[in-house]
Amino acid sequence: MKLSTRGRYGIHTMYDLALNGENGPQSIKAIAERGGMPEAYLEQLISGLKKAGLVTSTRGAQGGYMLARSADKITVGDVLRALEGGLSLVECLDGEDCCDKACACPSRIVWQKLRDGMTAIVDGITLQDMVEDYRRMNAQEDKTT
């Protein structure tokens, strides 16, 4: 039950865009370098973010990516859903075909509660929140040291 790199890289990328987006479109190369992520792979992931309508791109030289809307209008949930393919921990909640095996329906209730809880959490955190949380954390540290 671990998050794949898709989710992690994705969040990191979006966070990067939230920070650096003011300075014009950011190239894959720049994002990958800052985040220590493999360039060619990141390209794939960003393509997913674009399909989901979370980022926009401008092609050609000096091109790159920017957030499709302001950072306080994009939630962590948006990003994870785009890259991880849904937040439910079991298949049988995605489609409507209930399974015949071990996932028979007493467990189903459990998975539903989990999914709903997780959804509420990640949809309650925007990129903007992340930026502010982090700033606050650093401010805290500056005081104590």
Add this chain to the structure above:
Amino acid sequence: MKLSTRGRYGIHTMYDLALNGENGPQSIKAIAERGGMPEAYLEQLISGLKKAGLVTSTRGAQGGYMLARSADKITVGDVLRALEGGLSLVECLDGEDCCDKACACPSRIVWQKLRDGMTAIVDGITLQDMVEDYRRMNAQEDKTT
């Protein structure tokens, strides 16, 4: 970000024991058959549940497994932790070694919130709850049909 079969089979198995445990120890064969799970594989998983102290076993003919304590004292979280190896969605929350890459710390806060939320949910559901929820569901259906 899907649950592995370990978690699913595990929950199903424990639920089975909560239901059928009154009739003496349940053999792997019986549990596997009822749940449509591969017998040899289930053996492995139950061994994990035993190590975690969630079930007890009696060997020899007529042997099998029973819950180690009453169903209202075992949570879904206990089972998932035993079989999935922790509930955190990223490595860097398990050990103390913060990563150097894409999981740099702005994201960390997000994963912590998620883990804590998930933990609260699964620790709030006991096997007893599952049994009762399911009974209630069936009762509901009987009325409407």
Add this chain to the structure above:
DNA sequence: TGCTAACCCGAGTGAAAAACTCGGAATTAA
């Protein structure tokens, strides 16, 4: 105009993890 920096896209690959099997030893009720 042409060069180069970038996005775009689909297919391919290697390693690792997940899911499951197998064989044999130890235990115990009947």
Add this chain to the structure above:
DNA sequence: TTAATTCCGAGTTTTTCACTCGGGTTAGCA
């Protein structure tokens, strides 16, 4: 004593993940 059952470690197969590669398109800029 036999058959049912747990116990245990090692092996195998399948699937997914993480990532690469090559070639195409677009557009700024000299």
